Amino acid sequence: MWGATVIFKNILSTWEYSPPMRVLVIIPAYNEAESLVQVVTDLKRKLPPEGYDYVLVNDCSRDATAKLCREHGFNHINLPLNLGLPGAMRTGFRYAYRKGYDVAVQIDGDGQHRPEYIPALIAEIEKGADIAIGSRFLTHPKPWTARMAGSRLLAWAIKLTTGVTLTDPTSGMRALNRQQIADFANNMNYPPQADAIAYQIKRGAVVREIQVEMDDRTTGASYFSFVTSIKYMMQKLTAILLIQGFRKVK
């Protein structure tokens, strides 16, 4: 009799009701007035209505981004100063952390990340990953272009220092679980970039990738020109190879 109740209790506990994850999609936007409305309406249309919210972080754009957000009633945060992508993303993470979201997803404001892949990212988090990354090259081959040389270098550096293979380390499409949101929101030196991911891997975070497709940017200008790309690669490589190893792991 007693045994039966234990079994019954165990069955109950496995069926215990777990509320669905609350997901926040963070869209950093800097001078994205041309593509903004398209991106957000697309996002709203393609995401399940339950449990998914979004927030736009306007990084002090000089164009009509703020005005469009107000007119269309988008959920948005206006930064009073231009902070660049890391600052804009961190604002989003702070917002997610304070509003108690379980998962934060980062997608770009230019429409190159397709929202239909977001549920797949969330699924990886639900299965226990701390960070899920949308990779262009998980099953597809990586082309041998100049841009991808940087990607290969970064991947190599991460493999060397952490032992983990990331097929698309420069991908800006990621999902973070609650713990990662807290880390990225509340600490210095957590840019939403490859070096911070490498550091989190060293701290024990589980990272999974899913195959996604990305569109080319159609409007606006990227944060990256050729020179800034080179600078970015140098910074991130130095950070991963020479600095992250010295940071405290706990």
Add this chain to the structure above:
Amino acid sequence: MNFVITIDLQILLALCSVGTFVYAIQKIRKSKVRIDDMIIWILGSLILLVFSLFPRFVFWAADLVGFIKPVNFIVTGVIFVLLILLFRQAVALSQLKERLSDLTQEIALLTKDLEDEKAAVNQKNKEF
């Protein structure tokens, strides 16, 4: 060994140190700067002044560390101190950047909360 430092250099050093001292004090008097941040400059200028007035001390110190010419000792010393100051500036600047970024984000989030609140109140008023 020749124990005379050229009188030109002596005067130049003395003038520079007095100038730095007066300039720093002026800034403090006009409330343009925090006293805590000027202390290193005040002390530094005084030390340079002592060096220029009593070069014997410089000779002794240069000899101790192994410099052949006392002038080289002074120049190297000044460069060294400048590097340290520069590094400290870099650290302070980095911290300021981070704090500015933090403040900016906090202002943005507060503004957002405020506007959401306002919108909610307006909505309520409409429903009444």
